[in-house]
Amino acid sequence: MSNRLRCAFAAPLVAAVLLAGTASAQEYPTRPITLIVPAPPGGGTDVFARQIAEAVEPFLKQKVIVDNRAGGGGTVGTTVITAAQPDGYTLGFIWNSPLTTSPHSLAVSYTPDSYASVMSIGYSSYVLCTAPSFPASTAQELVDQIKANPGKFTYGNDGLGGTMQLAAERVFAKLGAKVRPVPFGGAGETARNFLGGHVTFYGGSLPPILPHAAAGKAKCLLLTSAGKNPALPQAAGLDDIGLGAEETVLWWGLIAPAKTPPAILAKLEKAFMEAASTEKFKEAMDKQGATQRVLGAKETGALIRSELAALGAVAKSIGIERKGQ
Amino acid sequence: MTGLGVSHRAGDAAVGLALAAGGIALAILAWPIPRGEIGNPGPGFMPFVLGLLLIGLGLVCAIRALREHDTTMVVLANRKSAVCLVALAAAALAFIPVGFVPTVAVFLTVLFGVLAEKPWWRAAIYGCGASVALFVVFEQLLGLGLPAGIWPF
Amino acid sequence: MDSLGYLMDGFAVALTWRNLLLCFVGCLWGTAVGVLPGLGPLAGMALLLPLTFKLDPTGAVIMLAGIFNGAMYGGSTTSILMRIPGEAASVVTCIDGYEMAKRGRAGAALTIAAVGSFVGGTISIIGLMAVGPLLADAMLSVGPAAEFVLMLTALLVVSAVSSSPPVKTLAMIVLGLALGTVGLDQLTAWPRFTFGSLDLTDGLNFVALSIGLFGVSEILLNLDEATPVVPKAPRLRDMLPTAEEIREAAPAVLRGSGIGFLFGLVPGVSHIISTFVSYAVEKKISKTPERFGHGAVAGVAGPETANNATTGASMIPLLVLGIPAIPATAILLSALLIHGVQPGPLLMSEHPQVFWGLIASLYLGNAILVVLNLPLVGIFVSLLRTPMGVLAPLVLVICLIGVYSLKASSLDLMILVAAGVVGYLLRKFSYDVAPLLLAFVLGDRMELSFRRALTISDGDYWVFVQGPAARVFIAVLLLIGTLQLAAMLLGWRRTGAAAP
Numbered sequence: 001m002s003n004r005l006r007c008a009f010a011a012p013l014v015a016a017v018l019l020a021g022t023a024s025a026q027e028y029p030t031r032p033i034t035l036i037v038p039a040p041p042g043g044g045t046d047v048f049a050r051q052i053a054e055a056v057e058p059f060l061k062q063k064v065i066v067d068n069r070a071g072g073g074g075t076v077g078t079t080v081i082t083a084a085q086p087d088g089y090t091l092g093f094i095w096n097s098p099l100t101t102s103p104h105s106l107a108v109s110y111t112p113d114s115y116a117s118v119m120s121i122g123y124s125s126y127v128l129c130t131a132p133s134f135p136a137s138t139a140q141e142l143v144d145q146i147k148a149n150p151g152k153f154t155y156g157n158d159g160l161g162g163t164m165q166l167a168a169e170r171v172f173a174k175l176g177a178k179v180r181p182v183p184f185g186g187a188g189e190t191a192r193n194f195l196g197g198h199v200t201f202y203g204g205s206l207p208p209i210l211p212h213a214a215a216g217k218a219k220c221l222l223l224t225s226a227g228k229n230p231a232l233p234q235a236a237g238l239d240d241i242g243l244g245a246e247e248t249v250l251w252w253g254l255i256a257p258a259k260t261p262p263a264i265l266a267k268l269e270k271a272f273m274e275a276a277s278t279e280k281f282k283e284a285m286d287k288q289g290a291t292q293r294v295l296g297a298k299e300t301g302a303l304i305r306s307e308l309a310a311l312g313a314v315a316k317s318i319g320i321e322r323k324g325q
Numbered sequence: 326m327t328g329l330g331v332s333h334r335a336g337d338a339a340v341g342l343a344l345a346a347g348g349i350a351l352a353i354l355a356w357p358i359p360r361g362e363i364g365n366p367g368p369g370f371m372p373f374v375l376g377l378l379l380i381g382l383g384l385v386c387a388i389r390a391l392r393e394h395d396t397t398m399v400v401l402a403n404r405k406s407a408v409c410l411v412a413l414a415a416a417a418l419a420f421i422p423v424g425f426v427p428t429v430a431v432f433l434t435v436l437f438g439v440l441a442e443k444p445w446w447r448a449a450i451y452g453c454g455a456s457v458a459l460f461v462v463f464e465q466l467l468g469l470g471l472p473a474g475i476w477p478f
Numbered sequence: 479m480d481s482l483g484y485l486m487d488g489f490a491v492a493l494t495w496r497n498l499l500l501c502f503v504g505c506l507w508g509t510a511v512g513v514l515p516g517l518g519p520l521a522g523m524a525l526l527l528p529l530t531f532k533l534d535p536t537g538a539v540i541m542l543a544g545i546f547n548g549a550m551y552g553g554s555t556t557s558i559l560m561r562i563p564g565e566a567a568s569v570v571t572c573i574d575g576y577e578m579a580k581r582g583r584a585g586a587a588l589t590i591a592a593v594g595s596f597v598g599g600t601i602s603i604i605g606l607m608a609v610g611p612l613l614a615d616a617m618l619s620v621g622p623a624a625e626f627v628l629m630l631t632a633l634l635v636v637s638a639v640s641s642s643p644p645v646k647t648l649a650m651i652v653l654g655l656a657l658g659t660v661g662l663d664q665l666t667a668w669p670r671f672t673f674g675s676l677d678l679t680d681g682l683n684f685v686a687l688s689i690g691l692f693g694v695s696e697i698l699l700n701l702d703e704a705t706p707v708v709p710k711a712p713r714l715r716d717m718l719p720t721a722e723e724i725r726e727a728a729p730a731v732l733r734g735s736g737i738g739f740l741f742g743l744v745p746g747v748s749h750i751i752s753t754f755v756s757y758a759v760e761k762k763i764s765k766t767p768e769r770f771g772h773g774a775v776a777g778v779a780g781p782e783t784a785n786n787a788t789t790g791a792s793m794i795p796l797l798v799l800g801i802p803a804i805p806a807t808a809i810l811l812s813a814l815l816i817h818g819v820q821p822g823p824l825l826m827s828e829h830p831q832v833f834w835g836l837i838a839s840l841y842l843g844n845a846i847l848v849v850l851n852l853p854l855v856g857i858f859v860s861l862l863r864t865p866m867g868v869l870a871p872l873v874l875v876i877c878l879i880g881v882y883s884l885k886a887s888s889l890d891l892m893i894l895v896a897a898g899v900v901g902y903l904l905r906k907f908s909y910d911v912a913p914l915l916l917a918f919v920l921g922d923r924m925e926l927s928f929r930r931a932l933t934i935s936d937g938d939y940w941v942f943v944q945g946p947a948a949r950v951f952i953a954v955l956l957l958i959g960t961l962q963l964a965a966m967l968l969g970w971r972r973t974g975a976a977a978p
Contacts, residue, residue, distance in 0.1 A: 376656070385645050
């Protein structure tokens with residue numbers, strides 16, 4: 001909020017009015033850029049947004065100002081981004097949930113045609129963990145246990161219809177297994193209930209469970225990414241159980257309003273990809289347990305569409321789809 | 326004490342009935358939401374039950390009020406509180422589209438004039454001055470970000 | 479003692495000029511955002527979070543913890559002076575704090591709140607050091623079922639001491655619970671009563687609701703009176719509490735410390751529960767319960783102390799388990815994660831300078847805050863010299879700013895006005911709005927833990943009486959229920975005059 005205005009202060013008003021009309025893509029950007037983040041300050045998405053904003057400034061030679069617009073699981077801010085002036089001065093730094101998950105349960109006003117995907121920076125996997133006493137010590141044994149006891153176990157997740165739950169259900173559906181989902185307010189709450197023994201499995205992002213895995217209070221066995229994660233070497237990727245195609249992860253990227261001029265989009269894509277590829281940014285991602293994987297506009301767009309379709313099918317199969325409400 | 330008044334008995338009963346009406350609205354709105362079953366309540370279960378409870382409690386409150394025969398007059402609004410409420414509602418509506426400084430300048434001018442009974446020209450000076458001062462404090466010193474609206478600076 | 483040695487090392491870290499300055503800046507900023515209605519610790523910490531990226535992890539947490547503490551201190555100021563809750567934790571303080579101000583005891587109320595906060599804060603840090611890990615384990619045993627029973631108990635405790643007639647209190651609780659159901663249902667992602675508005679998927683805004691119900695309604699009520707009873711600015715020698723007030727406050731402060739510390743472990747809603755429970759306890763055991771709602775000193779001292787004791791206790795799940803139990807500690811967590819420091823069972827051994835530096839800075843922060851706040855009492859109280867006709871419009875503008883600054887939402891501003899009108903009408907007919915707010919905050923979590931517990935047990939209702947935690951809470955619930963019922967049947971119930 002604060003920064004929308006500061007931006008107006010920073011740029012001399014007259015110059016901005018004159019230039020906004022005439023500036024061509026070669027000159028872009030001539031004034032500070034607002035990066036809308038549909039998450040509250042302090043979360044993972046916000047942290048990456050602020051770091052990428054800082055990292056990209058030398059490449060764009062302009063200030064990039066972060067503007068948090070939290071609400072509705074990211075859908076409020078995403079709506080603001082898609083409705084912004086397509087002049088390249090309002091961009092959105094998002095995580096995948098408001099784009100590929102929320103549209104299945106909320107009546108959002110945007111579709112993949114309402115925004116242009118610019119690039120994405122990388123991902124973080126979700127993980128399934130069990131108590132140390134659970135009779136499984138590999139991913140395959142875990143799968144066998146789940147298959148042998150349909151409906152007996154419970155797993156905590158970040159909320160029904162959320163990306164984490166759909167990621168897990170996508171795998172369970174392929175396995176033909178039934179595990180009862182118990183939704184919590186976030187991975188921290190899930191971890192607390194898992195450690196207290198109230199649910200069988202922890203399902204959520206890595207950071208909250210890593211210290212407990214290190215202290216021997218949790219056995220983390222299966223990731224929702226195709227590959228393995230160096231932070232949890234004992235956990236198998238989906239490739240290891242032959243389900244690599246069902247990968248669903250948490251990823252972050254940059255979008256712009258749909259009608260932003262292609263030349264500006266190309267310039268942004270290049271600048272942000274360079275910024276995200278720096279060693280310093282990789283380190284920043286490592287610290288949050290995320291993996292750097294810089295993708296361009298094309299790959300990011302394709303990822304959004306395929307993920308939207310796959311998660312839509314999962315949402316339908318577990319009966320949370322509520323389109324047109 | 327002049328202004329719009331009502332007897333305590335009638336007002337109290339009306340509030341009880343309003344609560345019951347709120348309960349009816351809640352129950353009706355909650356009806357289409359799946360209520361699930363007793364061992365697995367759905368999203369509509371709690372709102373519907375609460376709606377029913379509110380109807381009951383609202384009616385009890387209303388009946389008790391009618392039985393009490395408390396005929397003291399209760400002032401519901403006088404000139405000052407009515408002006409204050411209307412001005413606040415208008416300011417809340419105009420806050421974002423019109424912007425902080427003009428909205429607050431007008432709001433404060435009106436209220437200084439009516440509530441503090443200042444002459445209009447002085448109310449206007451104080452109102453405009455205070456709105457700019459508040460803007461400077463919150464926007465520049467605290468960096469909160471107030472709506473700019475139609476106001477260019 | 480081993481940890482004493484560590485603590486000394488911690489003080490060595492916290493007492494460097496840089497860290498001391500960061501602690502001071504944090505406390506100052508925290509007090510400022512705490513005083514402003516609408517801006518609570520969460521917003522205050524979030525606004526300065528980007529700044530901490532440039533600091534080392536110890537400096538970052540020291541500053542953020544300072545803001546957290548400072549906001550909790552400052553929150554009571556507007557509650558006492560203007561009946562506007564700075565945040566959820568100071569809702570209760572509005573009741574008797576404002577009544578004290580009306581009687582010219584604003585200075586005493588603010589002083590008691592500041593000193594009580596200091597005592598509560600310090601006791602809870604000692605508790606954190608002494609039994610932190612133990613309590614963290616106890617916290618883990620509270621699953622969804624026990625959480626539900628606990629919140630139900632809290633609601634009943636509070637309704638038992640409300641100043642309005644029982645039926646009206648119940649109606650307010652149900653109304654609060656009903657308002658709490660607005661928004662996206664977390665268990666099924668079903669949008670309830672949102673009417674297609676994405677803004678409403680997060681539910682009604684608590685800050686807008688509470689400022690409207692308490693603050694705006696109070697101003698409207700005052701305008702109705704021919705000669706409104708507004709807080710009086712006391713003379714200078716009336717600024718400090720009298721000996722009698724201190725005698726009344728001291729035991730309440732001690733009880734508040736204990737209650738605040740224990741309830742600091744309730745996830746999500748710890749501050750509001752601990753303050754309400756402290757108020758209820760003070761009123762129940764008081765020899766003069768009829769004074770509650772009319773400026774009882776213990777009604778300010780207890781909850782204000784509990785509030786800050788909760789802050790220290792809420793650090794336990796973060797530091798010991800690496801799991802934030804309330805949103806404000808979630809920001810502390812992300813500040814640590816940015817620097818690659820992962821709190822949790824290994825924090826003490828892996829990053830002792832962070833852990834002990836933070837603990838030591840919490841002690842220092844409390845001392846800084848009490849020194850900072852006592853002189854401020856005089857300044858704040860002098861605000862009351864402003865005539866009502868000038869003060870009220872300015873307060874309304876600050877309410878608008880506070881609500882706007884949260885989400886820049888025009889809907890929230892409308893909620894503020896509507897809540898003001900509703901609160902005004904309810905209070906005219908002696909409905910107490912405090913239980914409504916408590917129910918609103920608890921409602922969402924209560925429903926979720928109820929349904930979660932049934933999901934886990936696969937529809938078996940016995941889950942609510944299983945496990946040690948649930949049983950303890952059930953026993954308390956039954957005890958209170960029986961006493962309450964007996965009191966009602968025998969007509970012992972004391973109903974004080976309703977709040978105006």
